[in-house]
Amino acid sequence: MFKNILVPTDFSEDDSHSLDIAVKLCSLDGGTIKLLHVIEIIANTSFEEFEDFYTTLEKRSYSDLSAMIAQFQGGEVKIEPEVIYGNRAHEILRFTVENHIDLIVMKSHRIDVEDRAQGWGTISYKVGILAQCPVMLVK
Secondary structure, three states: OOOEEEEEOOOOOHHHHHHHHHHHHHHOOOOEEEEEEEEOOOOOOOHHHHHHHHHHHHHHHHHHHHHHHHOOOOOOOEEEEEEEEOOHHHHHHHHHHHOOOOEEEEEOOOOOHHHHHHHOOOHHHHHHHHOOOOEEEEO
């Protein structure tokens, strides 16, 4: 059913739970998981101004992605690391379309029922509303 799954990550602890669920879903059909990290570009600057900084972040990101993938080595599921630059919500949505993603599995913050408005600006909310494919929010 889901052969091409996207798991966006910001390397928080909750992301390993999202990846674990994606692996279980993907293993049913022998699919592929794209493990994606988006590096935000500093507003009102050019990439070239901070190129050394971004290069360091990219290397560290690939290292962290490899560490996340390592726990699933030898399994049936292929997990591919990806690092891109830009606005996180926008880039996740663009990546989803360009890579023909069937399902997005990502963490979501718990919403305080007393202050529901706090969750409206989160990346998971934006992706959940705007994505053109199913989105599984993991809490």
